[in-house]
Amino acid sequence: xxxxxxxxxxxxxxxxxxxxxxxxxxxxxxxxxxxxxxxxxxxxxxxxxxxxxxxxxxxxxxxxxxxxxxxxxxxxxxxxxxxxxxxxxxxxxxxxxxxxxxxxxxxxxxxxxxxxxxxxxxxxxxxxxxxxxxxxxxxxxxxxxxxxxxxxxxxxxxxxxxxxxxxxxxxxxxxxxxxxxxxxxxxxxxxxxxxxxxxxxxxxxxxxxxxxxxxxxxxxxxxxxxxxxxxxxxxxxxxxxxxxxx
Amino acid sequence: xxxxxxxxxxxxxxxxxxxxxxxxxxxxxxxxxxxxxxxxxxxxxxxxxxxxxxxxxxxxxxxxxxxxxxxxxxxxxxxxxxxxxxxxxxxxxxxxxxxxxxxxxxxxxxxxxxxxxxxxxxxxxxxxxxxxxxxxxxxxxxxxxxxxxxxxxxxxxxxxxxxxxxxxxxxxxxxxxxxxxxxxxxxxxxxxxxxxxxxxxxxxxxxxxxxxxxxxxxxxxxxxxxxxxxxxxxxxxxxxxxxxxxxxxxxxxxxxxxxxxxxxxxxxxxxxxxxxxxxxxxxxxxxxxxxxxxxxxxxxxxxxxxxxxxxxxxxxxxxxxxxxxxxxxxxxxxxxxxxxxxxxxxxxxxxxxxxxxxxxxxxxxxxxxxxxxxxxxxxxxxxxxxxxxxxxxxxxxxxxxxxxxxxx
Ligand SMILES: Cc1cc2nc3c(=O)[nH]c(=O)nc-3n(C[C@H](O)[C@H](O)[C@H](O)COP(=O)(O)OP(=O)(O)OC[C@H]3O[C@@H](n4cnc5c(N)ncnc54)[C@H](O)[C@@H]3O)c2cc1C
Numbered sequence: 339x340x341x342x343x344x345x346x347x348x349x350x351x352x353x354x355x356x357x358x359x360x361x362x363x364x365x366x367x368x369x370x371x372x373x374x375x376x377x378x379x380x381x382x383x384x385x386x387x388x389x390x391x392x393x394x395x396x397x398x399x400x401x402x403x404x405x406x407x408x409x410x411x412x413x414x415x416x417x418x419x420x421x422x423x424x425x426x427x428x429x430x431x432x433x434x435x436x437x438x439x440x441x442x443x444x445x446x447x448x449x450x451x452x453x454x455x456x457x458x459x460x461x462x463x464x465x466x467x468x469x470x471x472x473x474x475x476x477x478x479x480x481x482x483x484x485x486x487x488x489x490x491x492x493x494x495x496x497x498x499x500x501x502x503x504x505x506x507x508x509x510x511x512x513x514x515x516x517x518x519x520x521x522x523x524x525x526x527x528x529x530x531x532x533x534x535x536x537x538x539x540x541x542x543x544x545x546x547x548x549x550x551x552x553x554x555x556x557x558x559x560x561x562x563x564x565x566x567x568x569x570x571x572x573x574x575x576x577x578x579x580x581x582x583x584x
Numbered sequence: 585x586x587x588x589x590x591x592x593x594x595x596x597x598x599x600x601x602x603x604x605x606x607x608x609x610x611x612x613x614x615x616x617x618x619x620x621x622x623x624x625x626x627x628x629x630x631x632x633x634x635x636x637x638x639x640x641x642x643x644x645x646x647x648x649x650x651x652x653x654x655x656x657x658x659x660x661x662x663x664x665x666x667x668x669x670x671x672x673x674x675x676x677x678x679x680x681x682x683x684x685x686x687x688x689x690x691x692x693x694x695x696x697x698x699x700x701x702x703x704x705x706x707x708x709x710x711x712x713x714x715x716x717x718x719x720x721x722x723x724x725x726x727x728x729x730x731x732x733x734x735x736x737x738x739x740x741x742x743x744x745x746x747x748x749x750x751x752x753x754x755x756x757x758x759x760x761x762x763x764x765x766x767x768x769x770x771x772x773x774x775x776x777x778x779x780x781x782x783x784x785x786x787x788x789x790x791x792x793x794x795x796x797x798x799x800x801x802x803x804x805x806x807x808x809x810x811x812x813x814x815x816x817x818x819x820x821x822x823x824x825x826x827x828x829x830x831x832x833x834x835x836x837x838x839x840x841x842x843x844x845x846x847x848x849x850x851x852x853x854x855x856x857x858x859x860x861x862x863x864x865x866x867x868x869x870x871x872x873x874x875x876x877x878x879x880x881x882x883x884x885x886x887x888x889x890x891x892x893x894x895x896x897x898x899x900x901x902x903x904x905x906x907x908x909x910x911x912x913x914x915x916x917x918x919x920x921x922x923x924x925x926x927x928x929x930x931x932x933x934x935x936x937x938x939x940x941x942x943x944x945x946x947x948x949x950x951x952x953x954x955x956x957x958x959x960x961x962x963x964x965x966x967x968x969x970x971x972x973x974x975x976x977x978x979x980x981x982x983x984x985x986x987x988x989x990x991x992x
Contacts, residue, residue: 350607352605352607370607370608407620408620408623408624411620411624412624412627415624415628520631522628522631522632522635522661523624523628524628524660524661524662525625525628525661525662525663525666525675525677525681525685526662526670526675526676528621528624528625528628528662528675528677529621529670529675529676529677531624532620532621
């Protein structure tokens with residue numbers, strides 16, 4: 339089985355998030371980065387498990403600059419066979435999806451994995467767009483994935499229950515919690531990763547269709563307000579007018 | 585605080601739910617001096633510590649029990665002998681990688697780091713460096729994958745800082761040596777499958793040998809009542825006419841050079857490890873200072889608290905630079921024993937002082953196991969003493985710069 343796993347780099351959840359003073363750009367200063375957990379813990383590990391069970395190869399793809407190489411190496415250390423980085427600084431999900439699709443089209447992968455979303459921009463767009471570009475079926479938010487012959491069965495967590503989906507290979511899937519369990523790379527894996535191929539390729543020309551113009555932080559959390567028993571009217575007024583809960 | 589003492593005497597270990605919010609601190613961007621491989625190794629061990637060590641360590645330390653199940657996990661991530669070639673069960677990494685691994689383990693607990701230091705530097709290393717090919721093949725892969733636990737016997741009840749005068753000895757008996765004597769303060773001894781033991785032969789020469797658990801006359805009583813390194817198990821090694829086959833003697837070393845070169849490796853790792861403990865204390869104190877409100881503001885806003893924090897990160901940064909340079913020297917085989925002594929001494933005392941200051945910053949909370957600080961502080965008292973005491977390392981520096989020996 340030929341498997342492709344899309345991986346991206348996201349700020350560590352403990353990082354303090356800030357934007358440039360005009361709000362147009364993310365301020366990367368002092369931010370520590372990790373591999374997007376949905377890509378790492380679920381998509382990649384399930385791809386490796388399928389490879390271990392059925393044979394084949396696991397390729398990683400990332401659309402980004404050289405600073406992403408460490409995250410890609412981590413994927414190789416966890417067990418992927420090789421990796422490709424499309425060398426550019428993408429501005430939108432559509433651009434990323436286009437680049438991935440162009441590469442995947444040439445390689446004829448059986449399954450293209452991505453995480454259900456990245457934990458920074460939370461767009462959940464890339465997988466669907468890749469599927470559309472490739473004209474392949476798409477299974478989103480899969481929390482289980484099994485393959486038997488040329489058919490796969492996926493479980494999707496939906497409101498109030500689980501949906502089971504059957505799909506023929508090849509297809510695109512986005513991985514949600516439950517699909518696999520995190521694997522920590524060991525020292526041998528880290529050493530082997532150094533020798534695995536990480537090819538850098540040029541992006542295909544593609545016009546961005548949208549550009550982010552402004553970011554704002556959510557309003558700071560208000561502190562707790564305490565009221566005396568004789569201030570009930572004021573409490574009711576605030577609950578009504580400010581908190582708007584009554 | 586949590587406890588599982590339900591009055592029935594049931595002391596099963598419960599995992600603590602509290603999240604380990606530790607974040608690395610790198611004030612001088614020293615990470616830029618590390619390679620991708622070092623950063624990946626550090627990240628992997630940090631993740632492992634957050635998953636496997638933090639949730640259980642307070643409970644094990646509280647009960648003075650050793651989490652022996654972690655030996656397998658340490659082996660699986662490759663923490664045993666990372667700088668020993670892969671074909672012998674090591675990781676084939678450089679000394680810097682070994683250092684960052686020790687730092688992350690000790691960030692979790694000095695006792696967990698000790699498990700790995702002993703296995704890698706004091707057991708696998710001498711067998712690799714001084715053992716026969718047969719001995720290497722027999723022991724190293726099993727030590728590397730955690731099937732065997734090893735320990736290192738040098739210190740004796742009457743010979744601590746001056747192991748050169750040890751009295752444990754062997755007598756020639758044909759195809760074997762008869763080993764008699766006792767070793768004291770031996771990390772992992774009660775749970776060890778094999779012990780690398782240093783003993784004097786009939787010519788008075790110190791020899792190293794591998795003593796196996798099932799050899800007759802060999803026992804390993806546990807030392808109880810430690811207030812430090814409580815999650816690490818310590819014991820004695822007692823030898824009563826133990827027949828050690830000559831095939832178990834390490835052929836390629838004689839004299840104190842054997843144990844001392846192992847200690848150099850381990851001390852180097854300790855100099856890194858201490859930074860991990862210091863970072864954890866600093867990290868906890870910094871966060872606490874921003875969250876704890878007194879007199880209407882976070883205590884981190886008071887100058888006295890800022891002084892403590894600023895001095896902590898300054899000392900940590902100095903230690904990080906020192907260890908980075910020592911690591912660079914070690915990578916090319918140029919770190920001298922005296923340079924290693926200086927780093928071990930400096931960094932361990934640095935960590936201990938930071939632990940004490942951080943303890944104060946946590947107020948009353950600082951004496952509980954709700955925070956890691958007091959545990960680190962107690963652990964570091966051992967780290968200050970073992971592998972050459974604080975004073976002994978100073979005398980090594982003194983001897984190195986004056987050429988005069990203060991030990992004699
Ligand atoms: C938890 C723990 C685990 C250990 N694990 C191991 C192990 O796995 N293997 C092993 O072999 N050993 C181990 N040790 C032993 C450790 O290395 C010794 O405790 C250490 O070397 C000090 O020896 P000592 O305790 O006999 O102290 P002593 O040597 O008696 O020292 C007592 C004091 O005298 C000072 N002193 C001694 N000589 C001089 C001098 N010439 N000038 C000035 N001051 C001096 C020392 O600095 C110290 O302050 C462990 C110890 C502990 C506590």
